[in-house]
Amino acid sequence: MSETYSYLGPSGTFTEAALAQVPEAAGKPWRSVNNVGEALDDVVSGRSVAAMIAIENSIEGGVSATQDALASIPNLRIVGEYLVHVQFVLVARPGTRLEDVRVVNAHPVAYAQTRTWLDTHLPTHGHIPATSNVAAALNLFENDLADAAVAPPQIVQHHDFEVLASGIADNAHAVTRFVLVSRGGAMPGPTGADKTSIIAELPEDRSGALLELLEQFSTRGVNLSLLQSRPIGDALGRYRFVIDADGHITDERVADALLGVRRFSPKIVFLGSYPRADKAQVQYVPRYDNEVFIEARDWLRGLITGEPEA
Numbered sequence: 245m246s247e248t249y250s251y252l253g254p255s256g257t258f259t260e261a262a263l264a265q266v267p268e269a270a271g272k273p274w275r276s277v278n279n280v281g282e283a284l285d286d287v288v289s290g291r292s293v294a295a296m297i298a299i300e301n302s303i304e305g306g307v308s309a310t311q312d313a314l315a316s317i318p319n320l321r322i323v324g325e326y327l328v329h330v331q332f333v334l335v336a337r338p339g340t341r342l343e344d345v346r347v348v349n350a351h352p353v354a355y356a357q358t359r360t361w362l363d364t365h366l367p368t369h370g371h372i373p374a375t376s377n378v379a380a381a382l383n384l385f386e387n388d389l390a391d392a393a394v395a396p397p398q399i400v401q402h403h404d405f406e407v408l409a410s411g412i413a414d415n416a417h418a419v420t421r422f423v424l425v426s427r428g429g430a431m432p433g434p435t436g437a438d439k440t441s442i443i444a445e446l447p448e449d450r451s452g453a454l455l456e457l458l459e460q461f462s463t464r465g466v467n468l469s470l471l472q473s474r475p476i477g478d479a480l481g482r483y484r485f486v487i488d489a490d491g492h493i494t495d496e497r498v499a500d501a502l503l504g505v506r507r508f509s510p511k512i513v514f515l516g517s518y519p520r521a522d523k524a525q526v527q528y529v530p531r532y533d534n535e536v537f538i539e540a541r542d543w544l545r546g547l548i549t550g551e552p553e554a
């Protein structure tokens with residue numbers, strides 16, 4: 245079985261920094277890929293044991309390519325979550341001045357996080373998208389399609405770039421959330437500080453369907469940390485919902501909520517239960533404790549089997 249880990253390269257990306265946080269990946273082969281689809285294809289085909297992919301940025305929101313791929317490729321599991329503080333510099337070929345810059349090469353998510361700075365300092369610039377932040381910078385040495393690139397600050401440690409500006413991110417505290425994705429079957433055990441991710445569709449033409457979806461969680465005391473709609477893509481006005489819920493599928497309240505969603509949603513994709521990156525213990529009120537669900541089930545079973553009530 246493959247021991248390779250796939251990540252968005254080339255070496256030096258934030259995705260690589262996220263993979264460096266995975267103890268099991270240390271000393272194993274790492275494969276640099278060009279996009280999320282290629283990374284997930286490595287996992288599906290068995291070429292890699294897992295892939296690290298960006299799923300959300302604190303400024304730009306959900307990475308739609310990732311969310312859509314996870315919604316449509318069956319049998320994948322998120323097995324871990326990792327956070328990376330992202331910062332950006334504007335680099336160029338040696339000798340370039342800021343006033344020479346007409347076209348900027350940048351990964352779309354990085355571009356969205358540096359827009360205010362770029363619009364202020366280069367109000368007439370054009371933008372060419374790159375496959376990653378590091379690729380954006382290295383492209384400057386490959387061709388002259390762009391004059392500058394948005395790149396991670398560490399890039400200058402390995403390459404001879406002119407740094408035109410530092411700290412160009414719109415928010416100095418931006419964080420990108422990454423997930424490690426493996427094939428179905430893999431599931432880390434509960435730690436008390438877990439997250440469960442699903443993608444669910446709503447029954448069509450039913451008023452209050454979104455409220456009904458949310459009620460499945462609220463009536464079991466399950467907090468949601470992410471709720472995002474993505475177009476299904478087959479018609480205008482049709483959406484699926486990407487949901488992160490606090491807790492592990494083996495927590496009774498989470499399992500019960502998922503059963504509720506399953507009964508009501510025409511399509512639900514279970515993406516996995518995995519430890520939270522921030523290791524924050526899940527908070528819930530005692531009436532949603534495992535024991536309360538178990539006691540209620542035992543009571544019901546007793547009623548059905550005719551056991552005398554205690």
Ligand SMILES: O=C(O)C(=O)C[C@]1(C(=O)O)C=C[C@@H](O)C=C1
Binds near residue numbers: 260376
């Ligand atoms: O990993 C990288 O460095 C990337 O270029 C990718 C990526 C992304 O896919 O969202 C990762 C983090 C940054 O927020 C911007 C871009």
